[in-house]
Amino acid sequence: MEILVIGSGVGGLAVARTLLAAGHRVRVFEQAPERRTGGKALLVWSNGNAVLDDLGVSLDGVGARIDRIDAMTSGGRLRTGMDIGHAARRFGFPTTAVPRRHLLERLADGLPGDLVQHGMTCDGFTQDRDRVTVTFTDGSTATGDLLVGADGHHSAVRRRLWGEGTVRPATYGTWQGLSPIGIEITDTGRHLMITGREGACGLMPAGDGLLQWWFDVRWSPADPRSAAPLEELRRRFGRWASPVPEVLEAATEDDLEFFGHHWNRVRRVWGEGRVTLVGDAAHTMPPTLGQGANQTLEDAWVLGRELARGGDPAARLRAYEQARYPHISLVSRLARRNPANWRIPPFLGRLIPDTSQTGMLARFSNRLTAPA
Numbered sequence: 323m324e325i326l327v328i329g330s331g332v333g334g335l336a337v338a339r340t341l342l343a344a345g346h347r348v349r350v351f352e353q354a355p356e357r358r359t360g361g362k363a364l365l366v367w368s369n370g371n372a373v374l375d376d377l378g379v380s381l382d383g384v385g386a387r388i389d390r391i392d393a394m395t396s397g398g399r400l401r402t403g404m405d406i407g408h409a410a411r412r413f414g415f416p417t418t419a420v421p422r423r424h425l426l427e428r429l430a431d432g433l434p435g436d437l438v439q440h441g442m443t444c445d446g447f448t449q450d451r452d453r454v455t456v457t458f459t460d461g462s463t464a465t466g467d468l469l470v471g472a473d474g475h476h477s478a479v480r481r482r483l484w485g486e487g488t489v490r491p492a493t494y495g496t497w498q499g500l501s502p503i504g505i506e507i508t509d510t511g512r513h514l515m516i517t518g519r520e521g522a523c524g525l526m527p528a529g530d531g532l533l534q535w536w537f538d539v540r541w542s543p544a545d546p547r548s549a550a551p552l553e554e555l556r557r558r559f560g561r562w563a564s565p566v567p568e569v570l571e572a573a574t575e576d577d578l579e580f581f582g583h584h585w586n587r588v589r590r591v592w593g594e595g596r597v598t599l600v601g602d603a604a605h606t607m608p609p610t611l612g613q614g615a616n617q618t619l620e621d622a623w624v625l626g627r628e629l630a631r632g633g634d635p636a637a638r639l640r641a642y643e644q645a646r647y648p649h650i651s652l653v654s655r656l657a658r659r660n661p662a663n664w665r666i667p668p669f670l671g672r673l674i675p676d677t678s679q680t681g682m683l684a685r686f687s688n689r690l691t692a693p694a
């Protein structure tokens with residue numbers, strides 16, 4: 323088939339890899355003028371790494387392997403610990419923290435040079451029983467057998483399918499940075515999640531001496547934007563236990579980036595006819611479980627599997643959405659409850675088995691639970 327993909331982020335590239343390997347003709351249209359090279363680090367869990375492996379993509383040599391996540395109080399006491407290495411041993415795939423540009427480079431490696439057409443902004447589509455036609459803001463069009471909207475949080479394809487206003491602000495926002503901050507965990511496989519009354523702080527090694535750090539604070543789109551956010555973060559979090567003050571001391575305003583969390587209710591059926599969605603276009607959620615990109619990779623994997631079964635393409639797209647629904651709706655509902663900001667008392671935290679994340683990952687994943 324001739325398949326049109328809108329967006330060349332994690333979802334668009336993963337879908338293109340899967341469908342090209344299955345022998346389809348694929349064209350990807352991306353609004354940005356060139357490949358994205360920025361972005362902070364992402365956590366690719368065992369489920370994401372399993373899909374990458376199936377796509378022939380390896381993260382060897384980039385990022386940092388994460389074997390432990392410790393949730394701490396702002397005073398430096400352990401709330402609860404997670405043995406992430408246990409999931410790696412159980413599933414055969416590690417968890418890796420990786421700068422987004424490396425993930426995109428690895429996903430694009432080996433793909434045809436003319437696959438992605440940059441500077442093409444989709445503003446709608448029409449379809450009949452047999453074909454889909456996409457329209458672009460420059461007045462041009464493209465026609466194919468199927469359309470996959472992998473155009474992220476502000477998806478034009480989703481807006482055309484569902485209408486406006488379906489993605490809503492959630493209750494927190496994140497200030498984050500990725501910078502060479504030499505605290506003890508930067509060169510380890512240990513990720514810290516620290517929570518207190520003032521908000522939450524995450525610290526995660528990302529390879530090459532880089533530390534991904536972020537601060538979650540309550541947020542509404544109506545809030546005025548701070549003129550000196552780093553000073554504000556230092557005032558708010560500077561008295562927390564080490565290593566938070568050291569991170570805030572080493573950070574610079576130039577490192578800082580803000581994003582408000584958003585969420586949409588996941589639909590049981592998210593496409594229509596010969597059109598479907600993958601990734602944030604279908605399920606925007608707060609990054610509190612670090613599963614967004616992983617769930618996007620899961621989408622690409624299931625979409626490839628369903629189309630490989632042959633038959634009526636529209637029916638295969640609905641089968642894909644149906645297979646994803648139980649997993650992605652669970653992840654989305656949990657992410658909305660903002661577990662990164664829970665303040666589990668240490669005496670209760672000690673009761674949680676440190677291997678519990680392994681079972682959660684299985685529930686989050688089509689790939690890890692698929693029959694061999």
Ligand SMILES: Cc1cc2nc3c(=O)[nH]c(=O)nc-3n(C[C@H](O)[C@H](O)[C@H](O)COP(=O)(O)OP(=O)(O)OC[C@H]3O[C@@H](n4cnc5c(N)ncnc54)[C@H](O)[C@@H]3O)c2cc1C
Pocket residue numbers: 328329330331332333334351352353354358362363364365366442443444445472473474475476477478496498581600601602603609611612613614615616617618
């Ligand atoms: C700060 C932050 C931290 C995160 N941390 C993690 C993490 O640790 N682990 C994790 O798994 N996930 C994380 N996520 C989520 C993850 O980044 C997303 O879930 C993932 O990038 C979704 O991929 P996507 O391909 O659906 O969308 P995107 O990566 O947003 O790609 C969409 C692409 O479509 C293009 N596009 C948009 N509109 C159009 C249009 N009209 N026409 C043509 N092209 C268009 C865009 O330019 C973009 O290239 C985080 C997200 C944020 C914001």
